[in-house]
Amino acid sequence: MASRCIASISSLPPLCRLPARNSAPKFLFGSHDRISMATSRITSMAEILSTSRKSLPRRSVQVRSAASTAESVVEFDKMVAPTERKYYMLGGKGGVGKTSCAASLAVKFANNGHPTIVVSTDPAHSLSDSFSQDLSGGTLVPVDGLDSPLFALEINPEKAREEFRAASQKPGGTGVMDFMDSMGLGMLAEQLGELKLGELLDTPPPGLDEAIAISKVIQFVESEEYSMFSRIIFDTAPTGHTLRLLSLPDFLDASIGKIMTLRKKISSATSAIKSVFGKDGSQDGSSDKLEKLRDRMVKVRDLFRDTDSTEFIIVTIPTVMAINESSRLCASLKKENVPVKKLVVNQLLPPASSDCKFCAMKRKDQTRALEMISNDSELKDLKVVQAPLVDMEIRGVPALRFMGDIVWK
Numbered sequence: 001m002a003s004r005c006i007a008s009i010s011s012l013p014p015l016c017r018l019p020a021r022n023s024a025p026k027f028l029f030g031s032h033d034r035i036s037m038a039t040s041r042i043t044s045m046a047e048i049l050s051t052s053r054k055s056l057p058r059r060s061v062q063v064r065s066a067a068s069t070a071e072s073v074v075e076f077d078k079m080v081a082p083t084e085r086k087y088y089m090l091g092g093k094g095g096v097g098k099t100s101c102a103a104s105l106a107v108k109f110a111n112n113g114h115p116t117i118v119v120s121t122d123p124a125h126s127l128s129d130s131f132s133q134d135l136s137g138g139t140l141v142p143v144d145g146l147d148s149p150l151f152a153l154e155i156n157p158e159k160a161r162e163e164f165r166a167a168s169q170k171p172g173g174t175g176v177m178d179f180m181d182s183m184g185l186g187m188l189a190e191q192l193g194e195l196k197l198g199e200l201l202d203t204p205p206p207g208l209d210e211a212i213a214i215s216k217v218i219q220f221v222e223s224e225e226y227s228m229f230s231r232i233i234f235d236t237a238p239t240g241h242t243l244r245l246l247s248l249p250d251f252l253d254a255s256i257g258k259i260m261t262l263r264k265k266i267s268s269a270t271s272a273i274k275s276v277f278g279k280d281g282s283q284d285g286s287s288d289k290l291e292k293l294r295d296r297m298v299k300v301r302d303l304f305r306d307t308d309s310t311e312f313i314i315v316t317i318p319t320v321m322a323i324n325e326s327s328r329l330c331a332s333l334k335k336e337n338v339p340v341k342k343l344v345v346n347q348l349l350p351p352a353s354s355d356c357k358f359c360a361m362k363r364k365d366q367t368r369a370l371e372m373i374s375n376d377s378e379l380k381d382l383k384v385v386q387a388p389l390v391d392m393e394i395r396g397v398p399a400l401r402f403m404g405d406i407v408w409k
């Protein structure tokens with residue numbers, strides 16, 4: 001029986017034996033009052049999508065109203081109520097559903113009156129797949145299938161890295177050393193070499209591409225042209241990248257500071273001997289670029305820590321490994337003073353009146369993992385949002401609307 005379950009979950013009865021429409025939601029673990037039960041009165045997504053394909057008017061909205069509980073309505077109400085701009089960053093272990101959660105939240109905000117932008121800074125983008133639309137051009141693309149303004153953007157981190165290389169090579173990298181050597185300042189060049197600044201800038205530290213990508217987004221959304229967008233959602237790269245990104249702005253701020261100081265010293269030394277060697281040691285504007293880069297990194301750092309406008313939402317699945325990773329991520333976010341209040345637990349088995357052996361085991365396993373959250377010193381104070389495993393892959397706006405309605409309540 002178990003092997004049949006694994007091969008074809010959706011075709012098997014247990015997951016389909018959902019509670020009758022008016023039956024009370026079955027909680028996965030006891031009376032945990034922090035948990036908003038997203039899985040109450042879950043209907044098959046396949047069923048919803050097939051009715052929406054027959055173009056019945058907004059069936060999913062009806063589902064949302066029917067499924068909403070007083071407790072959870074208050075939670076999304078809090079997210080949607082402020083008229084000023086808010087940033088949401090969604091992050092977590094690879095493959096847990098960050099993109100699906102980010103995209104569904106974006107759809108929900110847009111449908112609730114907020115012009116919204118959803119941005120992927122994950123080097124392995126899946127936003128296009130999630131919306132079933134090509135968003136890979138590196139520019140804002142209007143998302144089809146909504147009546148309200150929702151734009152999406154996949155930022156190419158490789159391009160960002162190239163931009164950094166171009167800005168950094170002359171002022172502090174090997175370019176500077178070659179230049180100084182040619183000016184007869186080999187000694188000073190050696191000192192620079194000892195500081196390993198050239199190496200630092202020629203081989204950008206991990207996380208830099210994503211930091212630059214985020215800073216680019218901040219830069220353009222701050223312009224007048226984009227002031228109408230009141231919700232900006234980031235689908236970030238898996239945990240490791242996010243952690244490196246968090247410590248990066250401080251690190252870069254310090255290293256760029258060092259480079260700038262050296263650059264000034266070099267500049268005065270080269271001007272002093274310019275007449276002797278007859279070479280032009282004038283600056284080429286790259287210092288400016290570096291300073292701008294530093295300013296942008298500082299902006300990223302400040303945005304991540306701005307409790308008024310930003311919230312980091314951790315997405316996880318109910319497995320010991322994912323929860324352990326979420327706990328470490330949460331600890332790092334708190335250490336870096338990044339505001340984190342919610343934990344989405346995705347892909348929970350929906351309530352069922354009876355389970356097959358496989359589902360019963362899986363449910364037990366998930367229950368155990370969920371209990372870990374209540375006992376975890378980092379995670380226990382977060383608001384836990386339960387997101388059910390649905391019977392189809394979540395792709396396209398109708399599916400994302402469905403997911404948004406059952407998760408963000």
Ligand SMILES: Nc1ncnc2c1ncn2[C@@H]1O[C@H](COP(=O)(O)OP(=O)(O)OP(=O)(O)O)[C@@H](O)[C@H]1O
Pocket residue numbers: 093094095096097098099100101122124126238346347348387388389390391392393394395
């Ligand atoms: N609640 C759910 N029910 C059913 N399928 C889901 C659910 N959440 C996510 N999925 C599916 O799981 C897969 C991975 O989801 P998604 O791309 O959102 O994860 P991710 O964390 O962004 O991945 P990555 O780390 O690779 O970017 C997708 O096929 C998505 O449709």
